[in-house]
Amino acid sequence: MPSVKLPLGYADSxxxxxxxxxxxxxxxPGSGMQVETVCDGVAMLTARPSPAPFATSVGxxxxxxxxxDANQVEQVVVANPGWHLVEWNPPRAAVAALLPQFDLVLRQxxxxxxGVPDQPWLVSVRSTWAxxxxxxxxxxxxxxxxxxxxxxxxxxxxxxxxxxxxxxxxVGGSAGWTVETDAWTGRVVxxxxxxxxxxxxxxxxxxxxxxxxxxxxxxxxxxxxxxxxTVYIDLKAGPHCLIVGPTGxxxxxxxxxxxxxxxxxxxxxxxxxxxxxxxxxKSLKPWCSAWGVTLGDARKVLIAVYAEVTRRKGxxxxxxxxxxxxxxxxxxxxxxxxxxxxxxxxxxxxxxxxDTSALRLLPADDPYRLEQEDxxxxxxxxxxxxxxxxxxxxxxxxxxxxxxxxPDANILGGELRSNLTSVVQLSKPGAVPSxxxxxxxxxxPEMVPAAVETFGLLDDGKSPGLAVMAAEGGTVRGLRVGxxxxxxxxxxxxxxxxxxxxxxxxxDENLPEITLEDLERFADEEDESE
Numbered sequence: 001m002p003s004v005k006l007p008l009g010y011a012d013s014x015x016x017x018x019x020x021x022x023x024x025x026x027x028x029p030g031s032g033m034q035v036e037t038v039c040d041g042v043a044m045l046t047a048r049p050s051p052a053p054f055a056t057s058v059g060x061x062x063x064x065x066x067x068x069d070a071n072q073v074e075q076v077v078v079a080n081p082g083w084h085l086v087e088w089n090p091p092r093a094a095v096a097a098l099l100p101q102f103d104l105v106l107r108q109x110x111x112x113x114x115g116v117p118d119q120p121w122l123v124s125v126r127s128t129w130a131x132x133x134x135x136x137x138x139x140x141x142x143x144x145x146x147x148x149x150x151x152x153x154x155x156x157x158x159x160x161x162x163x164x165x166x167x168x169x170x171v172g173g174s175a176g177w178t179v180e181t182d183a184w185t186g187r188v189v190x191x192x193x194x195x196x197x198x199x200x201x202x203x204x205x206x207x208x209x210x211x212x213x214x215x216x217x218x219x220x221x222x223x224x225x226x227x228x229x230t231v232y233i234d235l236k237a238g239p240h241c242l243i244v245g246p247t248g249x250x251x252x253x254x255x256x257x258x259x260x261x262x263x264x265x266x267x268x269x270x271x272x273x274x275x276x277x278x279x280x281x282k283s284l285k286p287w288c289s290a291w292g293v294t295l296g297d298a299r300k301v302l303i304a305v306y307a308e309v310t311r312r313k314g315x316x317x318x319x320x321x322x323x324x325x326x327x328x329x330x331x332x333x334x335x336x337x338x339x340x341x342x343x344x345x346x347x348x349x350x351x352x353x354x355d356t357s358a359l360r361l362l363p364a365d366d367p368y369r370l371e372q373e374d375x376x377x378x379x380x381x382x383x384x385x386x387x388x389x390x391x392x393x394x395x396x397x398x399x400x401x402x403x404x405x406x407p408d409a410n411i412l413g414g415e416l417r418s419n420l421t422s423v424v425q426l427s428k429p430g431a432v433p434s435x436x437x438x439x440x441x442x443x444x445p446e447m448v449p450a451a452v453e454t455f456g457l458l459d460d461g462k463s464p465g466l467a468v469m470a471a472e473g474g475t476v477r478g479l480r481v482g483x484x485x486x487x488x489x490x491x492x493x494x495x496x497x498x499x500x501x502x503x504x505x506x507x508d509e510n511l512p513e514i515t516l517e518d519l520e521r522f523a524d525e526e527d528e529s530e
Contacts, residue, residue: 245426
């Protein structure tokens with residue numbers, strides 16, 4: 001380090017110079033820092049090179065400093081290589097320091113974050129480095145902010161800002177860093193953490209059991225988390241699930257993964273998808289007990305499902321049990337009781353009735369008017385039946401998997417929404433859902449900040465199938481959804497011995513009649529439950 005000059009007004013006598021030399025050595029042991037000469041109140045300091053910072057007081061002129069003299073003092077200090085003003089306490093005190101270049105950059109970044117870019121001396125920052133135990137290379141380990149001006153943000157918001165700052169550090173920053181705040185001292189420590197990384201793809205075959213596993217009926221694997229652990233939807237904790245994702249996010253893939261997992265665990269499967277005609281699930285049709293891909297068929301399938309719920313309620317009453325899984329295995333086999341997964345895709349669109357406001361202008365027997373009125377009636381019936389199943393079916397082993405692009409509360413709300421207790425929210429690569437959209441999807445507002453943070457941590461901007469899962473009574477988990485081409489699913493099921501289904505008889509004479517009075521009662525029940 002070359003010699004530098006600093007204004008040290010108090011070092012103008014041999015005793016003061018000796019005292020300062022001792023103080024320098026204590027502050028920076030082994031540096032060899034000495035006061036060599038003093039001329040007109042200016043001390044010449046010399047030292048050997050050292051990586052450690054050095055700080056010393058800068059004396060004020062006899063008249064003292066004014067508060068707005070800081071920039072002038074800083075200009076005097078920075079004229080000496082490596083030195084910068086680090087504290088400013090007018091009228092009689094200031095501190096200059098030899099700052100490592102990296103800490104100087106950090107200090108300026110923090111000053112900008114805190115809104116004092118022209119007064120970086122109000123901030124004290126130091127960094128430490130370490131050798132990475134995986135790569136063997138040096139890396140930034142901690143950034144400590146010992147001193148800073150007060151901020152206007154509440155603690156939670158400021159913590160988010162520090163987390164974002166850590167993710168964008170000029171060297172080594174990532175979303176894996178943690179933030180520690182000492183409320184007593186005000187010190188903030190940003191500590192390195194290995195960033196969580198999801199696999200770019202997850203093969204569905206790795207999520208499935210080697211053979212049909214009915215005993216694991218309640219564990220539906222859907223993907224893998226950053227630790228490589230399989231993520232399951234726990235049907236015992238929450239039997240009905242909501243899958244949310246905009247076009248291109250992988251919602252249909254997630255639903256396909258879930259229902260394939262259900263079949264491999266001994267479930268019967270029902271598919272309801274009038275909006276897209278079941279195209280995303282067509283390869284599963286031979287394994288489906290019922291296939292409702294028109295409005296009329298969807299209504300019939302749901303009537304049949306509700307009839308099965310009613311039958312199972314009678315069986316539970318007969319055998320004195322509370323839920324279907326309490327029935328012993330011989331009874332379940334004899335009475336043909338297995339879990340039934342009911343997949344309903346594009347649910348919000350399915351529930352939206354056609355606009356019939358202008359139909360009154362057409363004759364009562366106009367074919368278009370009749371068609372639209374029939375659609376409105378079918379959709380209203382379907383919505384009521386789905387709501388009734390969500391309320392009553394959970395203990396009978398009839399389980400809903402509901403897919404939608406956007407769970408608008410005006411369409412998919414009320415008790416139906418509250419009964420979909422497990423939620424999987426998907427994201428398009430590089431297009432994380434807004435906080436508003438995530439809030440709409442999750443039942444628990446307290447989980448929203450964690451979901452937002454998890455998306456920010458895990459989105460690599462290119463890999464599809466990114467999701468967060470929030471379950472009743474659980475925590476938010478990030479995952480990559482399992483994937484297999486739809487045409488390969490039949491072979492996966494056959495390899496595991498999953499038997500093809502015997503389709504239900506949906507002829508009208510085999511279905512219970514749902515009257516207008518029944519529908520009105522269903523609607524009243526829904527209104528009361530809300």
